[in-house]
Amino acid sequence: MFRPLLRRLVIGLVLQSAAATTLQAQTTDDLFNEGVVQTLEITIHSRDWDTLRANFTSNDFYPADVTWNGLRARNVGIRSRGLGSRSGVKPGLEVNFAHYSSRGEFLGLRALVLDNLTTDPSMIRERVAMAFYRRMGIPAPREVHANLYVNGQHTGLYVIVEPVDTAFLQRSLGENTGWLYEYHWLTPYFATFLGENLDLYRPFFEPRTQQTQSTFDLFDPVRELFRTINSAPAGSFRDALNARLDLESTLRLIAVEGFMAEWDGLLGYAGMNNFYLYRPPSSAPARLFPWDADHTFQAADYPLLAGAPENVLMRRMLEDPVLRARYFQLVLEAVNAASSGNWLVNEVTRDYQQIRDSVLADPLKPYTIEEFDAAFAELLAFARTRPAFITSQVQQNR
């Protein structure tokens, strides 16, 4: 009489064990697996969701549960995010796993960004750009497309973006105990020296770690960095700056941005934008990380050195013969990385084909499917013609 019961018990335990093993095996590599369009579910009190959408310009957090692939993160904080991409219809979201508990994490991540893709009709610029940064050896956020459901309702196609935070630093650099700043675009700023007052630097460089440190500890090194950029004598410029800023990785980042026609990056049309600055804990020089690349691939004939004369950092680097030569060398490396094996064309095509059905099903996308297809065609043309254009630009300016 107990045998059926025993059998059910054993089967149940085996199944439960198998399920647990599956869940335990999930990692961030699975979450950012570019081979699939992920599915993310958010459960949030209906009043809170209505309030978030009505007050989408606010940064207020609301509690929610987030489920991915059978894994549920409870009581996470979500908020509306973005600058030009803010939307009350299809909100861009920050999912913060630690907002309501200092122990909170999900697969080792403290937070995720859900990019609503409302400023990019192709819906793949950001993801392709970040993949290219990584291909060029630049630490950049991992990204993957996902269909988002809120309280069971399909909210559309998003990109899950790995935030630049302590988890990202640990993964990319093997340590995360330094000072991380998020750059905020407030006014057109071209790396000039702002002045002696440390409070002048605070609005531009928001501390994302070590926030409780004194103003001096936080911002004196930032001030001295820009003093060096602006005041170091030409003869000692390279050495003086290299002590404060890793010039190899900086040149590499600017070279890749130049190749990708990023018109809203370090050499942006309206000043510097979309980067993080990280000062390691030792006396090692600072590094820059890219962020928010949805304005890349602006045009296939976008000038390589657009924005360079206005930006003090880039102008002075180009005035140094060694740095100038290295820069153009890195640009050609980017050309090669994009062309080799038709990488950029294949990447754009693969991403387009992967998400097209999801774009069709997206009920809240601000673009028609025809606009999506046209944007893809432009990107494809960019991928095919940009290497030759950039090669000719290098030959002209070298």
Place this chain on the structure above:
Amino acid sequence: MIRPTSSDIGTWRCAPHVTFRATCAVATVVLALSVPASAQQAAGTQKAESGVQWDDGSIRFGESVRIEPKVRVQADVLLWNDEGPIEDRFSWGSRRIGVNGELFNRVQFQVERAFQDDDDDDTPWRDVYADVRINRAFQVRGGRFKLPFSLERNTSRDDLDFIQRATAVRAISPARDTGVMVHGRVAMRMVEYEAGVFQHADGFDLTDDPNSWSALGAALTGRVIVSPIRDKADGPTRDLHFGVAMVRNTMPEGLNSVVGRLFDNDRFSERMNVNGQRTRLGAEGLWRGRRATIKGELLQLTDQRLQQAITGGDLSDLVQRGGYLTGIVRVFGKPGRRGQALDVAARLDRFTLGSANDTDEPFTNPRADRVAPLAKNTWTFGGNWQVHRWVRVQGNLIRETLVDSLGVRDINTDPRWTAIMRFQFAL
């Protein structure tokens, strides 16, 4: 009404006092200090001739009318705190003006207005009520006044033992409201009772959402105090009383929980979503000897959170508890506030935030089923120097500590010290 007990071991001031702008205050001080002397000189003849007299700060018209003007000015000077350089040392504690009195030995009244928002209130008017005495056992009060809950909340600000009320009292006890209350003394005056109904006990604590106000339910209140010993002139115990109280009302859906605050009024706990019945329970006790007083309270507030879960289901009740224990010693001076006196006092108070569910994983979010526990412990050491019947100087040293027992919050748990002085004129 059950009167609040003064820490100064003595006289009752049945009404809160009146305040002023600074210039008015100075003028009033001069007037108040000068008029009684001249008035008293003429009192004998005036009393005999017209029935109008100036008696001890009140004006009497014969035997049937008494009117008493009230003024209160409190100025605070922050001496030191842990927050770094102090930018603004001076602040007004309270400035109020008003009048109270009695008509025909039957009707007591009070009207009082504040000149600043010193009670988180929604109106500058404070106590505005009339109290009709049918007999000692049955009196009826109507108007706007404090709800009968908490000994310390019902103690006038100028009679407080310390510059600020205990954290739990500030957070849990309701403030003033418009309502009707019956009260009286029975059983040979040993038992006092108060029972009333009020319009919206927690209006002062609501968000600006007008829907919240319309959904706010009336508050039912009750308080009973047993006083086995009252105003005994000799013996080691002059007063002894114990009491219990309850307030119940309905809270509308929203971020409408009460919050705990630090001495500087900054919140240390965030508002939580509530919906349903709010129940306050309180117990109080007081022993007063010839030179010492010990008193304390235990308070609890529970909020239902119907349909407030992330999924739309019910959450466990939100529970906020607290209490304090105060000891006061009169170093010199006679009981009461008529002459010079010096008291030293100490108070330990505690306020905790949590939920009925105390087993699941804790979170700090406003829809957490198990709210991560958070407590604040406060030690307050003080001295009260009664310079004159109307003038008092207080000094407090305050130590506040937040306790995050499960380590879920990113908060500073180091003790915060504050030293502050208050200069008070209260007529």
